[in-house]
Amino acid sequence: MEQVKTHRIVLQPTQVELTAPAGTPLRDLLFEQGVEFPCGGRGRCRGCRIRVREGSAELNDAQRERLSEEELRNGWRLACQCSLAGNLVVELRQWDAAILADDSPFVFEPRPGLGVAVDLGTTTLVAQLLDLTTGHVLAVRTALNVQARYGADIMSRVEYATAGDHLPELADLIRRQIASLIDQMIFSSKSVRAEIRDVVLVGNTVMHHLFCGLDVEPLSHYPFESPHAGLQQFRASALAWNLDPQATIRFLPCLGGFVGSDVLAGVLATRLSESEEIGGLIDLGTNGEIVVGNNSRLLCASTAAGPAFEGARISMGMRAATGAISQVVVERQQLVCHVLGNAAPQGLCGSGLVDAVAAGLDLQLIDPSGRFSNGRKEWTLATPVVLTQSDIRELQLAKGAIAAGLSLLLGRLGAGINDVKKLYLAGAFGNYISRASARRIGLIDMPIDQVSPAGNTALLGAKLALFSGDDEGGSYGRLRRKIEHVALKSDAKFQEVFVDGLAFPQLSEVQS
Amino acid sequence: MSLFEEMQQAIIDGKAPVVKELTQKALSEGIKPADIFPKAIVPAMDEVGRRMRDCEFFIPEVLIAARAARAATDILRPLLVGDAAARPAGTVVCCTVKGDLHDIGKNIVAMMLESAGFRIIDLGADVSAEKIVDAVRAHDANLVAMSALLTTTMVNMKSVIEALAAAGLREKVKVMVGGAPVTESWARSIGADGYGKDAPAAVDLARSLAAA
Numbered sequence: 001m002e003q004v005k006t007h008r009i010v011l012q013p014t015q016v017e018l019t020a021p022a023g024t025p026l027r028d029l030l031f032e033q034g035v036e037f038p039c040g041g042r043g044r045c046r047g048c049r050i051r052v053r054e055g056s057a058e059l060n061d062a063q064r065e066r067l068s069e070e071e072l073r074n075g076w077r078l079a080c081q082c083s084l085a086g087n088l089v090v091e092l093r094q095w096d097a098a099i100l101a102d103d104s105p106f107v108f109e110p111r112p113g114l115g116v117a118v119d120l121g122t123t124t125l126v127a128q129l130l131d132l133t134t135g136h137v138l139a140v141r142t143a144l145n146v147q148a149r150y151g152a153d154i155m156s157r158v159e160y161a162t163a164g165d166h167l168p169e170l171a172d173l174i175r176r177q178i179a180s181l182i183d184q185m186i187f188s189s190k191s192v193r194a195e196i197r198d199v200v201l202v203g204n205t206v207m208h209h210l211f212c213g214l215d216v217e218p219l220s221h222y223p224f225e226s227p228h229a230g231l232q233q234f235r236a237s238a239l240a241w242n243l244d245p246q247a248t249i250r251f252l253p254c255l256g257g258f259v260g261s262d263v264l265a266g267v268l269a270t271r272l273s274e275s276e277e278i279g280g281l282i283d284l285g286t287n288g289e290i291v292v293g294n295n296s297r298l299l300c301a302s303t304a305a306g307p308a309f310e311g312a313r314i315s316m317g318m319r320a321a322t323g324a325i326s327q328v329v330v331e332r333q334q335l336v337c338h339v340l341g342n343a344a345p346q347g348l349c350g351s352g353l354v355d356a357v358a359a360g361l362d363l364q365l366i367d368p369s370g371r372f373s374n375g376r377k378e379w380t381l382a383t384p385v386v387l388t389q390s391d392i393r394e395l396q397l398a399k400g401a402i403a404a405g406l407s408l409l410l411g412r413l414g415a416g417i418n419d420v421k422k423l424y425l426a427g428a429f430g431n432y433i434s435r436a437s438a439r440r441i442g443l444i445d446m447p448i449d450q451v452s453p454a455g456n457t458a459l460l461g462a463k464l465a466l467f468s469g470d471d472e473g474g475s476y477g478r479l480r481r482k483i484e485h486v487a488l489k490s491d492a493k494f495q496e497v498f499v500d501g502l503a504f505p506q507l508s509e510v511q512s
Numbered sequence: 513m514s515l516f517e518e519m520q521q522a523i524i525d526g527k528a529p530v531v532k533e534l535t536q537k538a539l540s541e542g543i544k545p546a547d548i549f550p551k552a553i554v555p556a557m558d559e560v561g562r563r564m565r566d567c568e569f570f571i572p573e574v575l576i577a578a579r580a581a582r583a584a585t586d587i588l589r590p591l592l593v594g595d596a597a598a599r600p601a602g603t604v605v606c607c608t609v610k611g612d613l614h615d616i617g618k619n620i621v622a623m624m625l626e627s628a629g630f631r632i633i634d635l636g637a638d639v640s641a642e643k644i645v646d647a648v649r650a651h652d653a654n655l656v657a658m659s660a661l662l663t664t665t666m667v668n669m670k671s672v673i674e675a676l677a678a679a680g681l682r683e684k685v686k687v688m689v690g691g692a693p694v695t696e697s698w699a700r701s702i703g704a705d706g707y708g709k710d711a712p713a714a715v716d717l718a719r720s721l722a723a724a
C-alpha cells in the first residue's frame with residue numbers, strides 16, 4: 001500500500017505543532033485551532049492572513065488581489081488558499097493584537113498581567129489567554145462542553161438540572177473544565193500563573209446559571225425569566241481555581257429570557273450601539289439570537305431555530321468536521337461538493353445543507369414550497385450523502401423562525417429590512433455559510449454585500465471586556481439598558497409571519 | 513367533475529373563495545348541509561392529511577387548505593344546529609399545556625379535527641390543569657388533546673391526567689397527546705389513551721378513540 005506522505009506545521013505565537021497528510025487544506029487544519037475565515041474561506045477577504053516563516057506556501061490570483069506586493073514579499077498568504085505542501089512554520093495574524101489594531105473608541109489601557117476570555121457555548125468552549133499589556137493572544141483552547149452528555153440543548157440541560165437536583169454537579173463539571181483549559185494554556189505558553197488577574201466569561205442565560213450555580217427552575221417554563229441574570233463575580237479562591245486567590249472571574253450579565261452575555265459581547269464587538277445607522281447581528285445557532293437597532297435603541301430576541309444549521313435532525317447531518325460536505329455549488333449544471341479535510345464524503349454540515357437546498361432551487365429540483373419536484377424522495381449530492389424531503393422541512397422550520405424573528409423585531413423598531421445597512425452573522429456557522437445561498441433560501445432577504453460574517457463576536461466582546469471594564473463595575477449597565485429583550489412567544493403575529501416565511505423565494509425575488 | 517369533487521379539489525388547493533362559492537351553489541341546488549361534510553370536506557381533508565404524511569404538503573399548504581375548509585364549515589355550522597343527522601363526531605378540548613406557548617402544531621391539529629367533523633373547544637396555550645377540567649365539564653367533552661413542545665413542559669401532561677382523575681372525569685374522556693418531544697412510550701407511561709406524531713395521525717386517533 002502506498003504510504004501517504006505527511007508534513008509538519010508549527011503555528012506561532014501559540015507554538016502548536018500539527019502533522020497532517022500532504023495536500024490538506026490549511027483552512028481545515030487551522031479551523032480546528034480556532035482560526036476564523038470571515039469570508040468562509042473563499043479568498044474574498046484578508047481575515048485569515050498568515051505569514052510563512054519557514055517553508056513555502058503556494059500563491060494564486062486571489063492572494064495577489066488581496067495582498068500587496070510588499071506583503072507577499074514578506075511571506076504573507078491567505079490561509080484559505082493554501083494547502084500543506086511541505087513542512088511549515090507560520091505566524092497567525094489573528095493572534096496578534098486584534099484589539100490594539102482596532103481603532104475602536106474603547107478606552108483601552110494597557111495594564112500589567114494576563115487575562116482570560118471564555119466563550120462558554122452550549123456545545124463548544126473557546127478560551128484565550130491574553131497579554132493585557134500588548135493585547136497578544138498567548139494561547140487558545142477549544143473543547144466540547146462537558147455538560148453536553150447531559151443534554152445537547154439548553155432545555156434538556158435545564159431539565160436534567162431541575163429534575164434530579166443535578167445543578168451542583170453541572171456547575172462543578174464546567175468549572176473544572178474551564179480551570180483545566182486555563183491550566184493547559186498557562187503550560188503551553190509558559191506563562192506565570194500568578195499574573196492572571198481577570199477572567200471574563202460570556203454565554204447564554206442557561207450557561208450563565210449553570211456555571212454560576214444558580215437555580216434554573218425559572219428558565220424551565222413560561223415566562224422564562226430568571227431573577228439572577230445579572231453580572232456574577234467570583235474570586236478565584238471561591239471557585240477553587242488554582243490562580244491568584246484575588247483574581248476575579250466575571251460572568252457578564254444576560255439580556256433577558258435565554259439571550260445571554262454572548263449576545264451582549266456581540267453588541268460590544270460589532271459596535272451596533274454606536275452607529276446611527278440601523279444594524280443587526282444574528283447568531284445562526286440553535287437558539288437563533290437576533291439583535292437589531294442603532295445608537296438610540298436596540299432590540300433582541302431568541303427565535304429557537306433548532307439545531308438544523310448545526311447539522312442535527314438532518315438525516316445525514318453532521319458537524320463541520322472531516323468528511324462533511326461544507327459547500328455545494330452548481331457548475332455547468334453539475335453539482336460540485338467540497339468535503340472538509342480532503343476526505344471521502346460522510347455527511348452534510350449546516351453550510352452544506354443551505355448550499356444544497358439553494359442549488360436544488362436553482363436546478364428546479366426543489367419547488368419554492370420546499371417540496372421535491374417530480375415526486376422525488378431524496379437527492380444524492382455525493383454518494384453516499386443524500387438530502388431527503390424531511391431535511392428540507394427541517395431547514396424550512398429553522399430559516400422560517402430566524403426570518404420571522406428578524407422581521408418582527410424590525411417591525412417593533414418601526415423599520416423594514418431595507419433600513420438595515422449592515423447585518424453581521426456571528427459564530428462559526430456565520431463564517432462558513434454562503435451569503436448567496438442564505439439569500440437564495442430566504443434566510444436573509446437583503447443584498448449580500450450588506451451582510452458580513454463577523455466571526456466569534458462573543459469571544460471578541462469578552463476580550464474587549466477584559467481590556468475596558470466599564471464605569472459600572474464591569475456590569476455594562478448602560479449598554480444593557482439600551483438593549484430591550486422581546487419575548488417573541490407573546491407576539492400574536494408570530495405564527496402568521498413564521499408560516500409565511502417557511503416557503504423559499506422564487507428566483508425572481510432574489511435577483512437584485 | 514361533480515360538485516363534490518370540485519369542492520374537494522378547491523379545498524386541497526386552498527382556494528377559500530372558490531370553496532365558499534361552491535358551498536353556496538350546493539345549497540342553492542338543494543343539497544343537504546349535512547351531506548356536504550362527509551362528501552366534500554372530510555374526504556378533502558383526509559387527502560390533505562395523506563399529502564402531509566407523505567411530506568408533499570408542509571405547514572403552509574395544510575393551513576391554507578384548512579382555512580379553505582373553514583370557508584365551507586362557517587356557512588354550514590349555523591345550518592346544522594339541532595340537525596340530528598349532523599351530530600359532531602365528538603367534542604374535543606384542546607390546548608398547549610401549562611408553561612408552554614408553542615401553539616402552531618396544536619392549531620393545525622385543531623383545524624384538522626374540526627374539518628373531520630369534531631366540535632373543538634380550543635383553550636389556547638399555557639393552559640392549567642384546572643382550566644382543562646372545567647372545560648371538559650362545561651362542554652361535556654369526550655376527548656382531550658394536549659400538545660407540548662418543550663422537554664420541560666411535557667411533564668405537565670401527567671398533571672392534567674391526574675387532575676381529570678381527581679375530578680372523577682377520567683372515565684368519561686379519552687386523552688390524546690402530541691408535540692415534537694412527545695413519544696408513544698412517554699404517552700403510555702403517563703397513562704394517556706393515545707399519541708399521534710402528526711396532524712393526520714391525530715385525526716385517525718381521535719376517530720378511533722371517539723368510536724371506542
Ligand code: B12
Binds near residue numbers: 287304498571710
Ligand atoms: C416556532 C418555534 C418557536 C416560536 C413559537 C411560536 C408559536 N406561536 O408556537 C417561538 C419563537 C415563540 C419559540 C419560543 C421558544 N422556543 Co421554540 N421552537 C419553534 C420551532 C422553530 C418550530 C416549532 C413548530 O412550530 N413546529 C411546527 C409544528 C407544526 O410542529 P409540532 O408543533 O411538532 O406539531 C406537529 C406534531 O407534533 C403533532 N402534534 C402537535 N401537537 C399535538 C397534539 C396532539 C394531541 C397530537 C395527537 C399531535 C400533535 O401535529 C403537528 C402537526 O403535524 C422549534 C424548532 C424546530 N425546528 O422544530 C423550536 C423549539 C420547539 N423551541 C424550543 C425552545 C427551547 C423555545 C424557548 C423555550 C426558548 C427560546 N429560545 O426562546 C421559547 C419558549 C416559548 C414558550 N413560552 O413556550 C426548543 C425546544 C427544545 C426542548 N428540548 O425542549 C425547540 C425544539 C428549538 C430548539 N432550541 O432546539 N419557539
